[in-house]
Amino acid sequence: MSGHVFHPGHEELHGVTVVVTGSTGRTYVGRYHERNQRGVVLKDVGIHEPGNGLPLEDWLERQRKFGVKVDERALVVPGDEVVDVGRLEA
C-alpha cells in the first residue's frame, strides 16, 4: 500500500519499520517516529556497525526474517548523519 499513511495525522512513515542509512557507515533498523530538527527519531532500534559481525545485506535479511533485534529502545539519528530512509519491508 504505497502512499498509505499508516497513522493518520503523522508523516507517512510514522509507525513503520524503516532502514536508516548513516553517513558514518552505521545502519539502523527501527520504527520511525518522526523527523525533527535533531534528526530521525526511531523506536526499538537494531544497529549494524560496519566490519562488526554479519555483512550489512545478511544482517538486514536476518532482521526481515527473524524480526528486529533491539539494541536501543529509542534513539535519534542526527540529521546530518542521515543518508537515506526507506522501509525494511519493500
Add this chain to the structure above:
Amino acid sequence: MPYPEQLVAPMRAEMRQMGAEELKTPAEVDAALGDVRGTTLVFVNSVCGCAAGMARPGLSLALNRGVKPDRIVTVFAGQDTDATSRARQYFSDYQPSSPSMALIRDGEVVHFVHRHQIEGRSPQVIADNLAQAFDKYCGATA
C-alpha cells in the same frame, strides 16, 4: 502497564468471533502448544490500532478462503504478559513483536508474520500472505 480491560474487550471478542481460543495463562499456552501435532496459528494480539487493526481482519479474511490451520489460538501482548512470554518461547528464534503471527506445524514454526510485515498493509494483502502459508502447510497434501 496493561490497558483497561474494557478497552481491549472488543479486540479479544474479534479474535473469538473468528474461532480463536484465548490463552491467558502459561498453563493454557503449554496445553495448547506443547507436544501438539497438526497445525496451529498463534496470533499475538496488540492494542496498536493501525497494525493490529489490519492484522485481525487480515486473518479473518484468510480463514474464510479455504484451507486453514487445525487450531487458532491467541495471546494478548501487554495484557496477558505471562501467557505471551510463554507463547514466545515456542517461537524463540523470532524477535518479539506485536501484532505478529506464528504458524506452527507439529511443534515447528513454518511461517512467521512480523509486525513490520503488517505495518501499512491492507487486510487483503495480509490475508494473501497467510492464505499462501495455509495452502502450503495446512492442506491435505502439505
